[in-house]
Amino acid sequence: MTQKKKVALVVGAQGVIGRNLVNHLTELGDWEIIGLSRRGGETRGQVRHVAVDLLDAGDSAAKLGGLADVTHIFYAAYQERPTWAELVPPNMAMLENVVDAVEPAAKGLEHISLMQGYKVYGAHLGPFKTPARESDPAHMPPEFNVDQQEFLERRQRGSSWTWSAIRPSVVCGFALGNPMNLAMVIAVYGAISKELGRPLRFPGKPGAYDKLLEMTDAGLLAKATVWAATDERCANQAFNINNGDLFRWNEMWPKIAKFFDLEVATPLPMSLDVVMADKEPLWNSMIEKYDLAPHAYKDVSSWGFGDFVFSWDYDMFADGSKARRFGFHEYVDTEKMFLDILADFRRDRIIP
Template identity: 45%
Template sequence: MTQEKTQAAAEDGTKTVLVAGAGGVIGRHVADEYARRGAQVRGLSRRPVTGARWDHLPVDLLDRDATRAGLEATRDTTHLVFGAYIERATTAEQIQVNSALLTNALDGLEAADAPLRHVTLYQGGKAYGAHLGYFNTPARERDARLVQPNFYYDQEDILRAAAAERGFHATMLRPEGVVGYAVGNPMNLLMVIAVYASICRELGQPLRFPGTHAAYDALYQVTDASLLARATVWAGSEPRAAGEVYNITNGDQIRWRHLWPVFARHFGMDYAEPQPVPLADAMPHHEDLWQGMVSRYDLVPTPFEDLAGWSFGDFLFRSGFDNVTSTIKARQHGFEDCLDTEDRFIELFDRLAAERIIPPLG
C-alpha cells in the first residue's frame, strides 16, 4: 500500500469491510452489524449465506492464487474482520492450516493494494488453556502465553508483523461460548441447547443437563454474537484498541445449575437432575425424529449435521472448572456493553421459535 493511499484512507471516515468466515455465527453477526450501520460489506465464505444483505464472495482462503484473484474485487477494503477457521485433528495441523488462511487473506489484500486501516482477529479461551483443563481465573489479557503451541499465537504473530510492515492497526478479541444463530453453523452453544431441549420434549422426557456435576456447578461465561459484533465495530474505530487484546463476554458469570431449570420452564418441560450423556453419540440417533418435527411444526429445513455441534457441547458440558475472563480492560478503554446471560438465552430461544428454527415453546 502506498503512503499516499494509507494517508487518504486514514483521513476518510468511510468503511469498506471484508468479513472472512461470514458464514459462521460470529462472521454473520459482524457483517450484519456493519451493514446495519451503513458500511459497504463483503463476506467471504465457501458456501452461500442465506438472507445476507451484503455481497458474498465464494473465496477459498486455503488456495493462495485463488485468494489473490478473488480479492481483486475487494481492492477498496479498509477493514478486515477475520473469523475464518478450519478444525484439524492435531495442534500442528491446526497451526498450519489456520495460519495459511490468515496469511493468504492479508497477502491478497496487499496484492490488491487495498487501503487497509484495521484488522480484527478472533481468538478465545484456548489462548489461556481452557482446552487443556484448569487455568488461572479470572484470566487477563496480560497473562503469559502457554508453552503448549497454539494457532492463536501464530496468527497473532503473523498479524502483528504484517501490521508493523504495512501500516495498519490490529486488535485481537477473545470471546467465550458464543451464542447466536447462523444457518448451517453448528459451533454454537445456543443451538446445542435449543435442539437438545426440543428433542427431549418431543420424546416426552424431562430436561437434564447432559454433562458432569463438576461442570454443572462451575462458573462459566458466554458471549452473545450481537454483542461481539458491536465490540468488533468499536475496535475497528477506537484508537486505544490499536495493537490490543480484549476479552469480550456478556460481562456476567453463570452456573448451569441455575440456568437449566429456567430453560426447562421456558420450554414447558419437567426438569430432572443431571445425567452425563455423550451428545455426539446419542443425538445422531434422533435425526429421523427431527425430520418428522420439521414437517410437523413447519420448521426451516436444515441438514441435521449442520444444526448443532454435539461434540462442541460435550466438551463444554464436561469442563468441570471455572472458566472466567476479566473484561475490565475493554471497559477501561471504552467498550462498556453488557448483557444478562439468562435473559439473553430466553430472548434467543424465543427468536429461534419465532423464526421456525425450533418448535414453538411452552
C-alpha cells in the same frame, strides 16, 4: 467535509460471528461490506459476497487481489480439525492467504481485526488461571490463536495499519449450520427431550454443573469488534469480550427447562454426540408434525461442541475490564440472551 469511505472485508461471513458482524456493519449504514466464505452468498444493498477457498493461495490471490478499496479486515474464519496440532496449518494458511492477497492491493488498509478466544489462555486444555487477563503468558504450543496474533504483529511492523485481537467466551447467536453453536445445541436437545417426554437433564461432567461460566452474545461481540477496529486507542491491543455476568448451569438449566415446559432431572453424564446420533428420523418427523422449517438434522447438530462445553468441570471466565477501561461499556444479561435466542428459533419455526 466528505466522510472517508469505509470498506469492511468480513472473512468467515457465514458463521455465527461473521453473520452478526455483517448485520451490525449494515445497521451502522456507513460501511460497504464484502463477505468472504467458501459458499458465498446473496448480494444485497451495501453487502456483496465472494466465494473463495482460503486454503488455496491461488484462489485467494485471484479473488481478493483486486480488493483495493478495503480499509478494514475482520477475520473470523475457522477450520475444524481433529487435534490441536492439526488446527495450526489450515488456520494459519487462511489468514496468511488473506493478508498476502489484500494488503498489497489495499493501499488504504487501516486495520486488521483477529477473532480469537480463550484458547489463548489454555482454557480448552483444563483448569486455567481465572479470571484470565490479556497480559497472561501464552501456554505451550501448538496454538493457532497465538500463532495468528504473532503473524500479525510481525506483519504490522513498519506498516500504517494496526491490528486488534478479540477474545470472546462461547459465542451464542442465531445461526444455522455452524459447528460451534451452543444455543442450537440447547434448542434441539430441549425440543427432542420434550418430544420424547423426558425431563431436561444436564448431560455434562458431574463437576461441570456448578462451575462459574460466562458467555458472549454474538451481537455484543460484533459491536465490540467494530469498536476496537475503529477506536485509535485500541491499536495493537487484545481484548477479552464477554457479556459481563457469570452464571452456573445449576441455576441456568432450570430456567432453560421452563422455556420448554420441562422438569429438570438429576444430571446424567452422557455424550450428546453418541446419544443424539440416531435422532435424525425423529427430527424429520418433528419437522412434518409441527410444520417446522425444513432444516436438515446435520445443519442443526453441533453435538460435539456441546460435549466440549458441558465437559468444563472448572471455572471458565476472563477479566473483561480492559475493554471497559478503553471505552467499551456494552453488556448483555446472559439469561435473557439464552431465552431470546430460543424464542427466535421458535419464531422462525426451527424448533416447535
